[in-house]
Amino acid sequence: MLDSLFEFIEASPSPYHAAASAADRLSAAGLLEAGRSEDWSELDLAVGLTVRDGGTVVAARAGPDVDPEQLRFSVIGAHTDSPNLRLRPQPDTGALGYRQLGVEIYGGVLLNSWLDRDLGLSGRLVVQDGTDSATGAGPETVLWRCDRALLRVPQLAIHLDRDVNDGLKLDRQQHMTPVWGLGEPSADGFRSFLAEELAVVPDAVLAWDVMAHDLTPPARLGRNGEMYAAGRIDNLASCHAAVEALAGLSAVPDNTAAVVVLFDHEEIGSDSATGASSPILADALERIAAALGADRSQYLRAVARSLCVSADGAHAVHPNYPERHEPQHLPALNGGPVIKTNANVRYATDARTSARFAAACDTAGVPHQIYSHRGNLPCGSTIGPITASRLGMSVVDVGSPMLSMHSARELGGSDDPAMLTAALGAFLADG
Known part of the structure; x- marks a missing residue:
């Protein structure tokens, strides 16, 4: 079972x-x-x-x-x-040479548990049929997932926050934005990424309901495998x-x-x-x-x-x-x-x-x-x-x-x- x-x-x-x-x-x-x-x-x-x-x-x-x-x-x-991290409709953001994706906190997340994890993305996409949105074909809703290590929410080093072990406080807007690349953010970087994943033109990607997921697979845990983690x-x-x-x-x-x-x-x-x-x-x-x-x-x-x-x-x-x-x-x-x-x-x-x-x-x-x-x-x-x-x-x-x-x-x-x-x-x- x-x-x-x-x-x-x-x-x-x-x-x-x-x-x-x-x-x-x-x-x-x-x-x-x-x-x-x-x-x-x-x-x-x-x-x-x-x-x-x-x-x-x-x-x-x-x-x-x-x-x-x-x-x-x-x-x-x-x-x-x-509970998880869900991408915004216009997620592309970043600062100081980092490309980041804006997220909203969905549900009662234990925020600290999402720090320093390799994250993939999954959800549903609304895509214009065909490879050209100008063809007039109707939109299609498709399931999509990417299990590559795309995102990470890096925690601040202890050297820069010596009191962290006395109580970690995370701001949902400021501290939970994952990094997913280096360089200057592009206004349509995420849309272009989805288009590459689906082999369509960027304009064919109309909308998305996409969220992050931890890439660590389920596993038995304990000396005798009497527990499981997932x-x-x-x-x-x-x-x-x-x-x-x-x-x-x-x-x-x-x-x-x-x-x-x-x-x-x-x-x-x-x-x-x-x-x-x-x-x-x-x-x-x-x-x-x-x-x-x-x-x-x-x-x-x-x-x-x-x-x-x-x-x-x-x-x-x-x-x-x-x-x-x-x-x-x-x-x-x-x-x-x-x-x-x-x-x-x-x-x-x-x-x-x-x-x-x-x-x-x-x-x-x-x-x-x-x-x-x-x-x-x-x-x-x-x-x-x-x-x-x-x-x-x-x-x-x-x-x-x-x-x-x-x-x-x-x-x-x-x-x-x-x-x-x-x-x-x-x-x-x-x-």
Whole structure:
């Protein structure tokens, strides 16, 4: 399972690549890919469908016998995006003989973790068809990645900042601009670089959504390989587990539609056309219900009897900072999936949904853990509360424990991906 996760992470340097990787895996499992604007009514949902839009994927399979009066959804939600450095629309900048690329900080980045790393670039490009933008051919959106060591954010030497080890302070605008060459910056240097990469004229490169990614590959870590390190564990580990659970499902229970949704833009609040705050999941569920013969009333009743597992990274107890954790809730690496709770509903778990996921873990034969955030620290959130409030659906927030969350390179337990996948698979199989 860990090798499969490593392959998924390596294939997914951006959320757009992650969505494509997930869709490819689901297609290999037999699910049919469709578009959001296509008619789904004639699709065989027993075979399954996959819908991809940018960095977001919705996939579903239905049981062989669905009575619209008894329909329910078993939903697994996760997100494809991770905190990183994203290139500006006019990125070319520089000073003092250095060529640099302007970036914006995306999400809650641990800024220091991006210093002194060899960085590649990836994302999506909008390109005029053909080699000449004057031909009148329509634009095309393409995935693109460059795994050469293109960028680096060099840290200031200690000789020039003797107090750095007493507290590093980084200005997002001034200190995080990566270098990518020597000489005077060109106004269209980056556009010209993309044109060379694609073998088109510079004017054919119309726009981009491009971000940096660490080039260090995933690796087992520790004396016995009991841990693993990689970029984007939050939240590609959950995406991978959700996709594997749905793809490996031998049969969907009667009266059930098993659904996986991988959203983009969770790290910045989910307020986008393909984020959890959008109608994309509600619309998909209603269209799936309609394809299964349910009317609007039957769909709404199906939502009321359904459950969503919101899968996202969970905080493992940190050996160097035990005072930052609630002392009665200390999840451990390789301790099994974590059920995340918060009285102020930063996580959407309640007693009923917690018990249901614990039962799925029992069915899968894996242990589970409980997380509660320390009371004197602000708690993060997930797509769970958003899904619950948008749909009125019961939700449980879960995830595999990890350290270094939101670092350019994070740390997990080697046994946890398989355990999360097994628990999610049991949840889908039991309905």
